[in-house]
Amino acid sequence: MKKSLLIGGLSLFGLIVICGISLTMVFFSYSNREITLRNRATAQEKENKTVFDKMSKTILQQAQINEKYASDFKEVILKNTENRYKDKDPAMLWITEQNPSLPQETYLKIMNSIEALRAEFQQRQTKLISIQQEHTNLLTLFPGSLFLTGRKPLEIKIVTSSKTEAAFSTGVEDDINIYQK
Amino acid sequence: MLIYLNMAIPVIAILLMILFFGKKFQLWEYAIIFAIPLIGIIIAKSVSINNQTRDEEILNYYFVSAKYTEFYQTYVHQTCTRCVRYDSTGCVQEETYDCSYCDDHPPHWEATDNLGKIHSISENKYNELVLLWNNESKIELNRNINYHFGCGVDGDAFITKIKNDSLKYIVPFIKKHVYENRVQCSDNVFNFQEIDSSDKRLYGLYEYPPENTFNYNPILGVNNLEASKRLSKWNGKLGLHKRCHLLICVFKNKSNIAATKQESYWKGGNKNEVVLCIGVDNDNKISWTYVFSWTDNQLLKIELRDEILAMNNFDLIKIVDHFGNKVSKSKGWIKKSFKEFSYINVEPTHTTIIITFIITLILTVVLCVYGINNRFEDER
Numbered sequence: 117m118k119k120s121l122l123i124g125g126l127s128l129f130g131l132i133v134i135c136g137i138s139l140t141m142v143f144f145s146y147s148n149r150e151i152t153l154r155n156r157a158t159a160q161e162k163e164n165k166t167v168f169d170k171m172s173k174t175i176l177q178q179a180q181i182n183e184k185y186a187s188d189f190k191e192v193i194l195k196n197t198e199n200r201y202k203d204k205d206p207a208m209l210w211i212t213e214q215n216p217s218l219p220q221e222t223y224l225k226i227m228n229s230i231e232a233l234r235a236e237f238q239q240r241q242t243k244l245i246s247i248q249q250e251h252t253n254l255l256t257l258f259p260g261s262l263f264l265t266g267r268k269p270l271e272i273k274i275v276t277s278s279k280t281e282a283a284f285s286t287g288v289e290d291d292i293n294i295y296q297k
Numbered sequence: 298m299l300i301y302l303n304m305a306i307p308v309i310a311i312l313l314m315i316l317f318f319g320k321k322f323q324l325w326e327y328a329i330i331f332a333i334p335l336i337g338i339i340i341a342k343s344v345s346i347n348n349q350t351r352d353e354e355i356l357n358y359y360f361v362s363a364k365y366t367e368f369y370q371t372y373v374h375q376t377c378t379r380c381v382r383y384d385s386t387g388c389v390q391e392e393t394y395d396c397s398y399c400d401d402h403p404p405h406w407e408a409t410d411n412l413g414k415i416h417s418i419s420e421n422k423y424n425e426l427v428l429l430w431n432n433e434s435k436i437e438l439n440r441n442i443n444y445h446f447g448c449g450v451d452g453d454a455f456i457t458k459i460k461n462d463s464l465k466y467i468v469p470f471i472k473k474h475v476y477e478n479r480v481q482c483s484d485n486v487f488n489f490q491e492i493d494s495s496d497k498r499l500y501g502l503y504e505y506p507p508e509n510t511f512n513y514n515p516i517l518g519v520n521n522l523e524a525s526k527r528l529s530k531w532n533g534k535l536g537l538h539k540r541c542h543l544l545i546c547v548f549k550n551k552s553n554i555a556a557t558k559q560e561s562y563w564k565g566g567n568k569n570e571v572v573l574c575i576g577v578d579n580d581n582k583i584s585w586t587y588v589f590s591w592t593d594n595q596l597l598k599i600e601l602r603d604e605i606l607a608m609n610n611f612d613l614i615k616i617v618d619h620f621g622n623k624v625s626k627s628k629g630w631i632k633k634s635f636k637e638f639s640y641i642n643v644e645p646t647h648t649t650i651i652i653t654f655i656i657t658l659i660l661t662v663v664l665c666v667y668g669i670n671n672r673f674e675d676e677r
Binding site for chain 2: 121123124126127128130131134135142149152153156224228229231232233235236239242243245246247249250253254258259260
């Protein structure tokens with residue numbers, strides 16, 4: 117009788133110890149996961165900043181180069197035309213020539229750059245949102261919610277435009293004419 | 298983590314056993330009631346997660362050389378022993394006899410890929426390579442053949458090598474590779490909308506092409522064998538260095554929504570894929586293009602989309618060559634590492650949790666009944 121009581125007691129004690137250790141491990145596992153996600157979000161936010169910086173500088177500088185190219189091109193054409201018709205018989209001016217046009221490739225390149233860099237930045241922002249989603253799930257879903265009570269939700273910075281913010285705060289978007297100034 | 302709540306069953310069972318059948322249990326029996334369901338739950342969890350995250354990508358290679366080893370036969374001189382008399386203790390007398398035999402070595406054909414791995418191939422495949430590369434040479438193996446009456450045939454080897462890596466000489470083949478894709482089964486923002494069968498029918502969406510080692514068709518929606526072979530050759534050529542897999546989906550008289558639906562249906566494609574979707578009208582003109590891929594290089598996708606659209610006429614061979622050239626020359630093509638998505642949490646499915654619950658319950662009951670009725674109580 118005593119032996120069976122001892123075995124029962126020992127088993128109960130073992131069970132409590134195992135459950136205790138398991139719960140502690142689960143707590144640390146949840147806690148570490150929550151901290152990892154928070155750190156990942158911070159790192160992603162920093163990465164987004166650099167990508168945004170790269171995006172705006174690349175677009176700006178490409179646009180500047182394009183503008184300079186266009187003005188240089190215009191100057192060359194003007195000078196050429198001036199020199200060609202200088203001291204010419206006005207009677208011969210009826211002859212028209214086909215002037216070289218500004219190559220479209222430069223504009224296409226900048227258009228593609230804008231689209232690609234914007235898409236890249238959007239992907240990075242999506243990743244940040246995805247990390248936040250995982251963090252929110254961790255904090256709010258059972259059994260994570262049990263172990264992580266009191267932890268603050270992850271706040272992230274998403275770059276949008278004032279137009280988007282206004283549309284989402286009012287729930288109205290009137291500006292639908294694409295040619296409206 | 299929810300699946301571990303099933304452990305409540307053995308824990309409660311142990312408590313009940315301690316309370317009502319304490320005399321009939323030893324310590325190790327309680328341990329078994331706890332450990333076996335735990336192992337079952339761990340296995341069920343890993344199987345469920347593995348099934349959900351398991352994905353397959355197609356890797357592309359090509360052959361660089363092939364070898365044919367001829368049939369040869371040699372007589373092997375050998376002496377064996379056998380038992381001729383037995384008694385109750387076993388063999389009591391042995392004798393030796395001549396067990397020489399004619400050893401046949403069948404012919405075999407093998408090819409080496411651009412990774413240096415050797416594959417066994419068929420005779421027809423070998424002949425195809427010989428015909429294409431046209432430089433077969435003999436290797437004298439100088440075998441030591443023992444001739445004996447009708448037995449004994451000498452055999453040598455023949456080898457053929459690829460001339461260069463131009464598309465003309467490339468014989469591509471594919472291999473499946475399994476990887477972990479956590480995005481496809483999660484509710485994460487990176488995942489795509491679910492496509493139902495009505496959408497599939499409406500937009501004429503495609504399944505992945507069947508995996509055929511030597512006759513893989515990477516072009517869907519058009520039956521153009523020449524273009525398919527050419528794109529497979531491009532895939533073989535780019536497979537090792539660029540680690541990419543090119544696919545083309547052609548949609549006849551469909552809106553460009555079909556392409557985004559296809560992207561959703563394939564969950565963005567596999568991590569090494571670049572999928573070019575082309576909309577074609579009745580006059581065989583390209584009406585729209587769309588490129589999807591997990592690569593971070595957005596410029597490649599945009600340029601490819603615009604350049605193919607600018608072709609105007611739907612000339613598939615021209616498109617295939619442009620596609621292959623573009624990716625091969627693009628310095629920015631980067632295969633996405635799906636380890637980036639390791640932070641996405643994947644839980645076992647509800648079905649797995651319910652099945653595990655039932656199995657745990659049955660296991661626990663069986664183990665408890667066994668614990669109560671086994672002989673170990675008598676030993677105490």
